[in-house]
Amino acid sequence: MNVHETEKLYAAFEKEGCCREEKPEAADIIVFNTCCVREGAETRVLGNLGRIKHLKAAKPDLIVAVCGCMTQQRSAAEMLHKRCPFINVITGTYSLALLPNMVKAVERGEKFILDLEVNETVPVGANEAVRSDNVNSFVNIMYGCNNFCTYCIVPYVKGRERSRKLADIVNEVRSLLDRGVKEITLLGQNVNSYNDGENDFYALLSELSALPGDFWIKFMTSHPKDLSDDVIRLIGRQRKLANYIHLPVQSGSDRILKAMNRRYDTAAYMHKIDMIREYIPDAGITADVIVGFPTETDEDFRATVDLVRRVRYNNLFMFIYSKRNGTPAAVMDGQISEAVKKARIAELITVQAKIARELAEKAVGKTFLALCDGRGKNATAKTYDDRVIVFDDGGEDYYNSFVNIEVTGTKNSKLYGKIRK
Ligand code: SF4
Known part of the structure; x- marks a missing residue:
């Protein structure tokens, strides 16, 4: 998501006549x-x-200038100002589109600007971004x-949920499709609770x-409590919705899920x-898991390993729990030692690596619809279920084509x- 925020920053600065420098x-x-x-x-x-x-x-x-969710936290902003007094502007997540104005104020003679104002309206310029990639484009649908x-620190640094108007999103997607973009990824911390008041x-x-055209749509991130059965069925029957769902589970233990305030159980x-497997039989499912959350016992961890084995994710993003100052978990009793956390994640990585190997071997001999996003001997293409295939394009240009x-x-x-014609 931050990559797309940066694309929007480029757009905001380009509007003021700036250009990008590599160095x-x-x-x-x-x-x-x-x-x-x-x-x-x-x-x-x-x-x-430094x-x-x-x-x-x-x-x-x-x-x-420094901006983004780290500096939205006043303590971090003040620490940076103290340690790096040469910084001219510090702002957070809410005023990104105003950053060029702050820079102009510095050019006019202001020595230092600190703007951490909380403004929970959809950010100005939400639909303007300079995209470097014309295969896949990100589109924010909510904040x-x-x-x-x-x-998690997100609600403290990015505020409450607010959705862009459906018509604005449709217009943005339409203009991206007109420019030849083939893959749209809708972004939001919890896309399933998107609601613009009417839709x-x-x-x-x-x-x-x-919308007309040859393209597909992916989205992230889904919260398990909000991913509706209707949306799952829609993905199953609508070809333009890719068969890919990222559904973070975080833990396989109901006790830990409760302590995490995830508001679902296993x-x-x-x-x-089960719904995804039934209605989208070829779905690629990925997830996030946190290992070593406070009070996690061996039994809790075993439940996570067991769930991972049952689901058989195409890919699993595994994280060792680490404290975020200002969050309830950071001050919970029962913090887990680094040694235990490391041993647990090593075990989980081994389990998932075996599953990924087996799923990869099962794919041999099968043909996938994929969108090519690279060129050359090691060209790459992303499949409908979000896997990457490396292939030799034999000098032909398949870039940004479905193959x-x-x-x-x-x-x-x-x-x-290899390409099947
Ligand atoms: S759903 Fe939970 S983990 Fe995801 S952004 Fe919101 S608070 Fe953070």
Whole structure:
């Protein structure tokens, strides 16, 4: 999602006559768009700022701005200002579209701007972005989150859920399709609770999949409690909705799910998986899992391993629990030692690697509809169920075309194939 926020920042600056520089040495303005959802954001940002400090010393007019969800947290913004007094602008997630104005104010002589104002309207310029990729384009359909999972910082730095108007989204998608984009990925922290006051996610998907042209739609992220059976059935029967669902489970233990405030249990989650398997038989299912949440016992962890074995995900994004200051879980009793967390994730990685290898081997000999997003001897194409196949294009240009590819072999669960004409 941050990649798309950065695309929107490019658009906001381009509107003011700026152009992109590949090297920081050539830039007059350097913007760091931060993310604190994953671990280590502060260390990375401090490291990157350290690397450009000498540029600011050599070129005092250079403007340095830091924005994004890390700096939406006042404590992080103040820490950065103290440690890196050469920064000219610090803002959070709400005022990204206003960043060029803040930069202009610095050009007019302001020494330092700190803008952490919370503005929970849909961001200005929400539908303007400079996309570097014409195969896949991201489209934000909503912002924020109401769920307050106890480990997650998002609701505190991105605010409550607010959805863009359906007509605006449809117009944006239509213009992307007119430009030749073939894959649209709808983005939101919880796309299934999309609601613009008149239309829900089902209505949005129905409207988008009725647009003319050869394309498909993917979306992320789905919350298991909000993914409706109707949406699952719609994906099953509507060809333009790709057979891919990312459905984060986070834990296979009901006790831990409750402590995480996920508001579903494993039975409800497995019901969704069963529905997906029934109505979308070839669905690619992926998920996120957190290992070592506070108080997680061996038994809880075994339940997670067991669930992963039952679902057999195409891909699993596995994370060691790490504290996010300001979240309830960060101050919970029963924090798990690093050694235990590492041992558990190592076991889970091994389990998932075996599943991924087996699924890859099962794909050999099958032909997949895929969208080509690379060229050359190791060209790549993304399948309808979101797997990547590597193939040799033999000098022909398949880029941004739908192709049929037969999987001819695998290596470390990576798929290799050849074009079927
Ligand atoms: S659903 Fe939970 S994990 Fe996802 S963004 Fe919202 S609070 Fe965070």
